[in-house]
Amino acid sequence: MADIFDKLKSGLNKGVASVSTGSKTLIEKAKINSRIKTLEDEKKQLEELLGARVYNLYMEMEGDIPRSELVGFCEEITKRTELINEQKQRLKELDEEMNQVIGNTRIGPPVCKCGHVNPEGARFCARCGSQL
Numbered sequence: 001m002a003d004i005f006d007k008l009k010s011g012l013n014k015g016v017a018s019v020s021t022g023s024k025t026l027i028e029k030a031k032i033n034s035r036i037k038t039l040e041d042e043k044k045q046l047e048e049l050l051g052a053r054v055y056n057l058y059m060e061m062e063g064d065i066p067r068s069e070l071v072g073f074c075e076e077i078t079k080r081t082e083l084i085n086e087q088k089q090r091l092k093e094l095d096e097e098m099n100q101v102i103g104n105t106r107i108g109p110p111v112c113k114c115g116h117v118n119p120e121g122a123r124f125c126a127r128c129g130s131q132l
């Protein structure tokens with residue numbers, strides 16, 4: 001009887017821990033989303049400036065526009081794209097971390113993605129061998 005109670009209690013404690021991890025993750029995700037938004041705005045502005053620059057050069061110059069006139073803008077835009085991708089990758093990692101936390105807090109026997117119900121404490125599925 002005490003055993004069941006302890007199990008339930010530890011399950012509850014884990015649940016509380018996962019809620020606080022979850023809300024921390026949500027805050028972190030909100031920050032990353034706003035960083036992405038800022039970077040995207042900057043990128044858009046740079047693209048507009050680049051467009052205006054190209055047009056002015058086109059009007060001022062005879063012949064082709066040298067790359068050297070555009071390289072500064074292009075590098076800044078590329079940098080923004082890379083930063084945006086990094087932030088998006090971080091978002092993905094946070095989602096995976098959060099799913100793992102939620103997965104680890106289940107109460108009851110571990111059920112595999114293949115549907116097999118495994119004995120309590122099993123780390124791998126007895127049917128398909130997947131990690132639980």
Ligand SMILES: [Zn+2]
Binds near residue numbers: 112113114127129130
């Ligand atoms: Zn399985």
